Amino acid sequence: MLPEVTAVRYVTPLREGGSLPGIVEADDLGTYVMKFTGAGQGRKTLVAEVICGQLGRALGLRVPDLARIQLDPVIGRCEPDQEVQGLLKASGGLNLAMDFLPGALGFDPLAFEVSAAEAGRVIWFDALINNVDRSWRNPNLLVWHGELWLIDHGATMIWHHNWPGAAAAAGRPYDASDHVLATFGPDLAAAAAELAPRVTEDLLTAVAADVPDEWLADEPGFDGPDAVRRAYVEVLLERAKSIGDRITVGERSKDKPSQAPEWVRVRLDGRAGK
Structure with a gap:
């Protein structure tokens, strides 16, 4: 089970994300990024954060530590923003907290270099969880102490918004053409060989138990x-078996003009010519 803390001070909202997460201080003296059950995306966003965050960490990827966090809406009574006030009032009780990484920088693919091995692992993981929100438009990556950290997994596992069609999602491909790490020559074969065998039923069951x-x-x-936990396990377990063979990188521009900026097209063309 995830550790549990209690929010004691609401510090400030983070307006980069659509769910309006906020920075809070907790009774363990820690500072966290808090995501709320009362946000527009609802509790499934928090479920995705837990399953994908815990799974990513188990696979050796850097994801901020997660915690359950209790919220008494009264801590935001002095917050002048009415939107924030409404969010806090709608989120009393149990929410999700992620360890705040002080001084972390947003990942810029023109400023930071990523190895082919690490790029491959991240893309393979995003393919497994069907992450549609790690593009060059919105990387959802941080650089902290010179290392790459993965954040914001709320827009993953989109099949859990339509469970009757979830079984079919296990076999769907993943187009990584717009992925922010696609230009770093990701070694997807090595990533699949390393990570796929580690995605076991026992691991997925343990991860789902944290929700x-x-x-x-x-x-x-x-x-x-x-029963819901078991459904997550079944889809991810089946998807892990062969998703490495169904990841495409760069092919989109062969059929229609690329919508990517010039620096992405140049990098992808350069990789393809090697």
Whole structure:
């Protein structure tokens, strides 16, 4: 189970994301980025953050530590922004916190170099969880102490918004043409060989167990939280078996003009010519 803390001070909103996360201080003296159950995307965003964050860490990727965090909306009573006030009032109780990385920089693919091995691991992982939100438009990567950190996994596993079609999602390909690390010559074969065998039923079951029952309760079509957890395990386990063979990088521009900026097209063309 994830550790649990209590928010004691609301510091400031982070307006980069659509869910309006906020920086808070907790009773363990830690500082966290808090994501709220009352945000527009709802509790499934937090479920995705837990499953993907814990899975990524288990696979050796750098993801900020996660914690359950209790919120009393009264801590935001002096917040002047009405949108923030409404979000806090709608999110009383259990929410999700991620360790705040002080001084971290947003990843810029023109300023930071990433090895082919690391790029391959990140893209393979994003293919597994079907992450549609790690593009050159919105990298959702940080550089902290010179190392790459993965954040914001709320827009992953889109099949959990339509469980009747989830089984088919296990076999769908992943187009990484717009992925922010596509220009670094990702070694996808090595990543698949290293990571796929580690995505076991036991690992996925342990990861899903970290999701609080109340975020899985009353899911239509399921008998209870454990049944929902099992559904996540089944899709990810099946997807891990062959997703490495179904990742494409750069092919989109062969069929139609690329929508990527010039620096992306130049890099991709240069990689293809090697």
